[in-house]
Amino acid sequence: MIRLVSESFDPGAELNRFSRGRTVTGAVVSFLGLARGESGQAVALELEAYPGFTESEIAAFVDAAIDRFGLQDAAVIHRVGPIPPGEPIVLVLTAAPHRREAFEGCDCLMDYLKSRAPLWKKEHGADGSRWVEPTARDLSDIERWA
Numbered sequence: 001m002i003r004l005v006s007e008s009f010d011p012g013a014e015l016n017r018f019s020r021g022r023t024v025t026g027a028v029v030s031f032l033g034l035a036r037g038e039s040g041q042a043v044a045l046e047l048e049a050y051p052g053f054t055e056s057e058i059a060a061f062v063d064a065a066i067d068r069f070g071l072q073d074a075a076v077i078h079r080v081g082p083i084p085p086g087e088p089i090v091l092v093l094t095a096a097p098h099r100r101e102a103f104e105g106c107d108c109l110m111d112y113l114k115s116r117a118p119l120w121k122k123e124h125g126a127d128g129s130r131w132v133e134p135t136a137r138d139l140s141d142i143e144r145w146a
Contacts, residue, residue, distance in 0.1 A: 001075040002059045004049055008087050009077055018075055018093045025072055027102035031092045031110050037085035045083045045132075048120040061112050069105035071096045076109065078119065108145045115142040 011032050019028050035045045062074050075093040083089055092109045096102035113119070115134040123132050 001077075002055045002062060003075075003077045004051070004055060004080050005077060006079070006081040008079075009091070011088055011091050014075075014077060014091055015093065018073075018095070022072075022095055024097070025095045026097045027095070027099040029094050029096075029099070029102040029106040031090075031106050032088060033090040033110075035083040035085050035087050035089050043126065044085070044124045045089070046122045046124060046129075047078070047080045047083065047089070048122070049078075049080045050118060054118045057118050058113070061117070062109065065094075065105050065109050065112075069094075069096065069101045069108070071101060071105045074105060074109065076113070078113065078117075080119075082124075111138070111141040111145065114138045 011030070015028070015030050018030075019025075022028065037043070058076055058078075062076060065071060066074055071094050073093075073095040075091075077091040079087070079089050090110075090113060092106050092113070094102045094105040094109070096105065115138040121132040122129050
């Protein structure tokens with residue numbers, strides 16, 4: 001399941017829904033990313049995506065992660081539009097027979113979302129707005145999975 005949403009979502013409810021009825025799953029791993037005000041400077045983040053295209057690109061990467069790590073399932077919920085500090089930006093969920101696969105799949109998916117997913121992030125602050133590019137660490141993190 002891949003969802004781009006413009007409104008805040010309830011991470012606990014999403015985790016419960018994802019986990020429900022998994023009688024042969026040994027592990028569910030989740031990652032929740034929150035919008036933060038960089039040193040009190042950011043008033044809001046804004047994420048842009050191309051509807052349809054962005055979901056299909058993320059879905060292709062999710063399918064590859066499911067195959068690579070032997071996941072039973074994975075889900076990504078990602079905000080678009082303006083996001084105030086403290087609100088959820090992204091929730092990545094993975095299910096696998098064992099914890100290692102679930103952790104690695106979740107980590108790899110998050111690295112992809114931070115560095116390669118077709119999403120564009122703009123930070124708005126008191127001094128104006130600026131586009132945010134992946135950091136050197138983001139790019140190094142995704143290379144671990146090459």
